[in-house]
Amino acid sequence: MPELPEVEHLRRSLDPWIVGARIAALRVARRGVVELAPGERRDDEAFARALGVGSTIARTRRLGKQMAVELSSGRVFVVQLGMTGSLTIEAGAGPRGVEARHRHVRWEIVPRNALPIASVDADGRTRPARLVFRDPRRFGGLVAYASMRDLENAWSRLGPDALDIGTNVLGDRLAGSKRPLKAALLDQSVLAGVGNIYADESLHAARIHPRTPAGSLGRDAVARLAAELRRILGAAVERGGSTLRDYRDAFGQPGSAVQIHQVYGRAGQPCLACGCLLLGTVVQARTTVFCPQCQDLSTFLNHSPRGTSERVSASR
DNA sequence: AACACCGCCTGAGCGC
DNA sequence: TGCGCTCAGGCGGTGT
Numbered sequence: 417m418p419e420l421p422e423v424e425h426l427r428r429s430l431d432p433w434i435v436g437a438r439i440a441a442l443r444v445a446r447r448g449v450v451e452l453a454p455g456e457r458r459d460d461e462a463f464a465r466a467l468g469v470g471s472t473i474a475r476t477r478r479l480g481k482q483m484a485v486e487l488s489s490g491r492v493f494v495v496q497l498g499m500t501g502s503l504t505i506e507a508g509a510g511p512r513g514v515e516a517r518h519r520h521v522r523w524e525i526v527p528r529n530a531l532p533i534a535s536v537d538a539d540g541r542t543r544p545a546r547l548v549f550r551d552p553r554r555f556g557g558l559v560a561y562a563s564m565r566d567l568e569n570a571w572s573r574l575g576p577d578a579l580d581i582g583t584n585v586l587g588d589r590l591a592g593s594k595r596p597l598k599a600a601l602l603d604q605s606v607l608a609g610v611g612n613i614y615a616d617e618s619l620h621a622a623r624i625h626p627r628t629p630a631g632s633l634g635r636d637a638v639a640r641l642a643a644e645l646r647r648i649l650g651a652a653v654e655r656g657g658s659t660l661r662d663y664r665d666a667f668g669q670p671g672s673a674v675q676i677h678q679v680y681g682r683a684g685q686p687c688l689a690c691g692c693l694l695l696g697t698v699v700q701a702r703t704t705v706f707c708p709q710c711q712d713l714s715t716f717l718n719h720s721p722r723g724t725s726e727r728v729s730a731s732r
Numbered sequence: 733a734a735c736a737c738c739g740c741c742t743g744a745g746c747g748c
Numbered sequence: 749t750g751c752g753c754t755c756a757g758g759c760g761g762t763g764t
Contacts, residue, residue: 417757481758499757500742518742553741555758595735603735604759612757661744701737702757 418497420481420578420609421652421673422663426503427476427483429656429666433505433527434485434547435475439468441524441544449520449549449557453566466560467493467523479571480578480608491560492567495549498556500662506546509537521549521558533667552662578609579649583639590630590638597633598626599700609649612702613658613680618644619706620679620689625713626699626706651676679705 418426444450444463456462464470471487478484483495483503495503510516524544536542549558561567576585589606590597600606601615610618619626621644624637633641656671657663660681664670678688683696687707697704 496758498741498759514743552743553757555741593734599735602758700735703755 417499417611417613417660418481418501418657418663419611419614420478421614421649421655422657422671423478423481423483423497423609424579424653425657425671426497426665427478428653429669430503430505430547431476432529433531433545433666434473434525436472436528437525437545437547438472439470439487439523440526442467442469443522443524444520445522446520446554449551449554451557451559453560453562456560456562465489466491467521467558473525478577480574480604481611482571482574482608484567486564490563492564493558493560494567494570495558496556498551498553500553501549501551501556502662502664502668503666504548504550504664504668505531505533505666506548507531507533507535508543510543510546510548518552518554519548519550520554523547574604574608575606576608578607578614578645579653581607581642581645583635583642586642586645587633587635587638590633593630595630596626596699597624597628597630598702598704600630602700602702607645610645612704613677614645614648614652615702616679616705617648617677620711621648623710625711626697626704627713679707681705 442464447458450463452458452462452466468487468489471489474486474488476483476485481497484492485495486492523546525547527545531545535545561570575589590600593600598615598619601610602612618641622637622640624641652658652673655673655676656665656669658673659670660674679694682694683705685694686692687694687710690707690709692707692709694705695708
């Protein structure tokens, strides 16, 4: 599922083709996935204005898992991929069959650069390029803002971006919290961009138990965690993100970061650092995998952890 | 205030 | 082969 590295790689892979492109037309197949600015009537004109018809795309930005598309009109919209969302460029005939389903929003765009994919369909007819938002499970969506100021205001409720998080800032964000560290990392208002996969990966790499009270970390542990977040997220961006099933970049290519995962999806298998079996459990209603030896909770607590629900079993 | 937890939604994967 | 059940989880809303 898309987390920070997937969104950042997507943004980078889209930029050469969409920045500077003119939006010629729009088709919204499912209006419910689009949130307009408060008070705007949900008519065709409002959707067209909010999603940039007649404008050019000025630039893209990202904070955490959110990607913003800035329009020449001064308006901006945010793309949230949720679990199964994708934003891809199509030309020519486009997909058929199941791949053609759930394409909720389609922009007809005129890119400044020639696309690296065929623009003609099977009958040799040239078809315009499209930017397509697809999201089968619909946990994602588009959120439109009337101005950059409104976007900044919305983004002020998110924590700092995890890709370049520093020790001091992370320590400040976690201070005073008694909740499980993993729950704090998943909270986008604490730190923006970390989801279930990279939370488990960074905690394992930093050798910290996911249930450690967030505010109880010593400075050395916070420094390790910040460094591992930067390292792991950065490496995943370079690999084009983690594709478990759905994630694809601008041209539908999967990422390869799954190959470097140390714990995610590996419950019941040996820890690659110490060989002891990785445990599966649930924290904050999220599947959680950790190494009981490398990530020893008793380092932080002087009593044994509540509950003994950890199990040694491959979670599918 | 801080945190837990529900429910949205679809398709994969499984058992029978 | 096919049906129906369970599970996955980001995130806003609601409950404690």
